[in-house]
Amino acid sequence: MTNSIATKKICFLVNPLKKSSKIKTYFEWVLNEIGIQRPQWLIDFYQEGWPSNLLHYEEVWVMGGDGTFNYFVNKYPDCSIPIGLFEGGTGNDFYWKVFGKITREEHLGHILKGITASLDAGQVNHMIFLNGVGIGIEGDVLKSMKAIRFIGGALGYYLAAIPQLFKFKSYEISFNRAGKIISKKVFLCMVFNSSRAGGGFHFFPMASIQDGALDMMLCNPIAVIKRLFYMPLIQKGKHVNYPFLAFSTVQSTTIQCNRLLNAQVDGEVLEADTFDFKSLPAKFKYIVPHSFS
Secondary structure, eight states, X not given: XXXXXXXXXXXXXXXXXXXXXXXXXXXXXXXXXXXXXXXXXXXXXXXXXXXXXXXXXXXXXXXXXXXHHHHHHHHSTTOOSOXXXXXXXXXXXXXXXXXXXXXXXXXXXXXXXXXXXXXEEEEETTEEESSEEEESHHHHHHXXXXXXXXXXXXXXXXHHHHHHHXXXXXXXXXXXXXXXXXXXXXXXXXXXXXXXXXXXXXXXXXXXXXXXXXXXXXXOOOOHHHHHHHHHHHHTTOOTTOTTEEEEEESEEEEEEEEEEEEXXXXXXXXXXXXXXXXXXXXXXXXXXXXXX
């Protein structure tokens, strides 16, 4: 871990699609506070046209939600400088995993201190992810999630998910476990690096982003009425002991599906019938709270 208040050259990236007055007010406040509290720091601000590389910068700050952070790590997969995350999206699940629920003043205090920790990521096929991947219904929800873009958070997720809960059909998967091929019919297959997705659904409340592993959940086929009943319990993370769910940890695995499926990858859609996963331990260095563990 490091802690420095010396002169720095910082690249500050903001989601170019987020042009609301709220986001504008937030990044202008950040820039003003830095000018007052750290006048020796040099900040290059980008909203339109992010730079092709991060050479010559000592830190990079990213303001947005999970989709913005996903775009960042896939655009700069070899980033080795500290990353400062700023909350600014409809889903802010990875930000929450790092900082929890704090005020913007408290958050900026952590950014100014510059304490860092290396945290895990995951990869599926060609895409890096920070939160996780939901194969099947999660991908279909995402494709019908226009409501989330306007309403945001868990409410928007509910509105997009409920129709899919009624019509989504279970599917067959096969994967290798300890040298043995496992074949199974599932309603849901998820592989996560972190705990939450969908603006506050605690799919993996036990997940760590420093253990060098991915968490996998398989859900047996269940009746429609039970899908509706269990949805709010999953949101609260109270589902981990149900007998129709199987949890495990993996460093890598390949999941073969019996049909082409949509997968949700940190708010992006990936369509495939084969999903090749691997953990990326300590992949990126982040600015974290001093109490982070």
